[in-house]
């Protein structure tokens with residue numbers, strides 16, 4: 154067991170185990186094995202304490218997450234993926250933000266609840282999962298009742314997700330690719346497809362299909378899939394996987410907002426937006442397969 158900023162007398166075993174996964178770090182599939190509590194930095198670029206770039210109600214998320222009060226987003230700096238088309242590259246790759254303690258993160262969570270948000274939405278959480286679990290635990294003791302949302306790029310290890318069981322109400326993973334060469338070229342993660350499929354299975358095992366109350370999500374799995382030009386994302390195979398191996402009632406947002414950001418404009422395969430026809434055919438296929446497609 155390593156020394157950590159969490160209170161090991163009062164935290165659950167799962168939080169302590171998550172913390173131990175950072176020294177050496179095997180928290181995500183990169184398995185960098187750096188000692189993050191000793192200021193060693195791995196691929197994600199962040200030490201053992203999270204760096205937050207912004208906190209506040211967000212009205213641009215899926216309507217089932219927004220409700221009346223907005224989704225209470227907490228954006229974390231750093232990322233365990235290396236997407237060359239990242240739309241938040243200043244946060245993910247340049248890591249703009251302020252380092253916070255567990256106590257400050259817990260206060261931010263409660264502040265969003267007091268503000269009237271309808272959930273707590275952890276954006277890019279994978280590499281700071283131990284701090285998130287510790288802060289949720291602390292916030293629950295002080296009255297947190299809102300659902301928690303794990304808003305992830307989908308490159309998550311099953312072992313870490315198992316330790317998060319019970320902390321997270323809504324898993325919202327990306328499903329980015331089905332082809333290893335594409336995943337390597339665009340996100341520096343050749344094993345993304347098999348890691349992502351296994352992660353989505355574990356997420357669904359924990360929380361099931363998405364459930365709503367008065368039109369707002371309370372628990373379950375919500376998939377985000379960004380359509381890329383030339384079907385580079387493998388939209389049809391992802392939809393088949395969801396319908397056949399997860400649940401025919403899976404909720405999916407087939408997203409049309411890809412645009413060439415960051416380094417993508419110099420990449421010949423992804424230097425354009427997807428066409429209207431490319432988006433339409435992916436959505437149509439998901440509907441034909443019976444999935445719950447958000448509009």
Ligand code: SF4
Nearest residue numbers: 178181184185195197
């Ligand atoms: S969380 Fe960061 S340091 Fe740990 S294995 Fe993943 S990328 Fe590496």
